Amino acid sequence: MTDQIRCRDAVHQLWGYLDGALTTGNQEALESHLSWCLRCCGELEFARELRGLLQRRASPPLPDDVADRLERFVDHLDDPSGPPNPTVDHRS
Amino acid sequence: MLGASGRTQLQQLARDELPGLYALAWQLAGTDAEDLVQEALLRACRNFEQLRDPKAAGRWFRVILTNVWRDRLRKEGREPDEVSMPEEEGFSLYRTLVEEDPLPYSDTLHVDFLGAFSEHDVHEVLQRLPLRYRAPLVLRYVEGFSTQEIADLLELPLGTVLSQLHRGRQRFERAMWEYSEESGLLNEATQGSGTTPGSSRSARGPAHGPAERPATGVSS
Ligand SMILES: [Zn+2]
Numbered sequence: 001m002t003d004q005i006r007c008r009d010a011v012h013q014l015w016g017y018l019d020g021a022l023t024t025g026n027q028e029a030l031e032s033h034l035s036w037c038l039r040c041c042g043e044l045e046f047a048r049e050l051r052g053l054l055q056r057r058a059s060p061p062l063p064d065d066v067a068d069r070l071e072r073f074v075d076h077l078d079d080p081s082g083p084p085n086p087t088v089d090h091r092s
Numbered sequence: 093m094l095g096a097s098g099r100t101q102l103q104q105l106a107r108d109e110l111p112g113l114y115a116l117a118w119q120l121a122g123t124d125a126e127d128l129v130q131e132a133l134l135r136a137c138r139n140f141e142q143l144r145d146p147k148a149a150g151r152w153f154r155v156i157l158t159n160v161w162r163d164r165l166r167k168e169g170r171e172p173d174e175v176s177m178p179e180e181e182g183f184s185l186y187r188t189l190v191e192e193d194p195l196p197y198s199d200t201l202h203v204d205f206l207g208a209f210s211e212h213d214v215h216e217v218l219q220r221l222p223l224r225y226r227a228p229l230v231l232r233y234v235e236g237f238s239t240q241e242i243a244d245l246l247e248l249p250l251g252t253v254l255s256q257l258h259r260g261r262q263r264f265e266r267a268m269w270e271y272s273e274e275s276g277l278l279n280e281a282t283q284g285s286g287t288t289p290g291s292s293r294s295a296r297g298p299a300h301g302p303a304e305r306p307a308t309g310v311s312s
Contacts, residue, residue, distance in 0.1 A: 008182075011184060012258075015258075019239075021239065042202075043184065043186045045202075046186040049203065050206065050264075051233055053209065053214060054214070054233040054264075055234060057209065057210070058115075058119070058214050058215065058218060058230065058234045059111075059112070059115035059116075059211075059234060060114075060115055060118045060119075060211070060215050061111070061115075062114045062115070066114065066125075066126050067114075070114070070126065070129060070130070071107065071110070073133065074103050074110070074133065075103070077102060077103055077133060077137050078094050078099050078102070
């Protein structure tokens with residue numbers, strides 16, 4: 001027999017649930033709540049989508065000019081003829 | 093100094109990771125991203141013998157980059173865990189969408205709402221969050237570090253990281269909603285013109301302002 005929780009508490013724990021980070025007791029209480037509460041099931045689905053959005057679309061692309069400079073920086077990493085200096089602009 | 097083969101190996105591993113390292117650096121340091129990547133590469137070079145398994149290089153580079161960033165903040169006297177903000181309890185993007193119904197012709201309101209956000213839009217939303225919320229959110233959900241690993245990386249108690257993550261998610265949801273209203277994102281989506289990334293908005297990719305600008309509107 002698990003304690004009954006309110007919607008507010010259920011929503012509070014959804015991301016933790018998706019992370020598999022809840023204690024057994026909290027997880028059982030949440031799952032029992034989700035078994036009858038349609039709205040919180042909707043919240044759970046949405047939290048899952050939102051999490052996916054963060055994973056898929058949060059990384060900005062590497063601009064070409066920055067990529068060129070960083071590639072050249074890597075070329076000179078640990079260069080015996082002299083280490084690269086991060087404060088110097090490597091454009092030329 | 094590395095041997096010739098060690099040097100070649102480090103360079104190859106580093107080249108493969110440049111896009112991912114730059115993306116993480118951008119989220120942490122904004123316009124200082126390139127400089128942060130360079131410093132992280134130098135530190136990686138000095139500590140290359142610590143890398144036992146080349147397959148773990150991606151993770152290893154990211155740990156170094158996050159450490160460099162944390163050390164910089166500390167040196168500048170800016171800590172990601174400054175003063176705590178008032179609780180942002182109770183905001184639910186899911187319920188706000190149901191109540192406001194911004195896409196009245198949609199049968200799949202929530203999915204369509206998220207679908208309207210291009211990569212550029214998601215970057216913009218994240219940049220609106222204060223650093224102390226953005227950093228754990230990015231490390232957890234974009235980079236896949238566990239909450240304990242984040243606590244170790246940022247040298248914060250686990251409880252602080254958990255609470256920053258919780259508040260960060262709430263702020264992220266609120267910022268998504270506010271951005272959708274301010275940017276006219278949903279008007280574009282309903283006019284059926286598709287959601288070309290960055291179409292009517294200025295530039296694609298990281299052409300934003302400084303990373304640590306005040307989080308406009310999210311605390312009101
Ligand atoms: Zn409920």
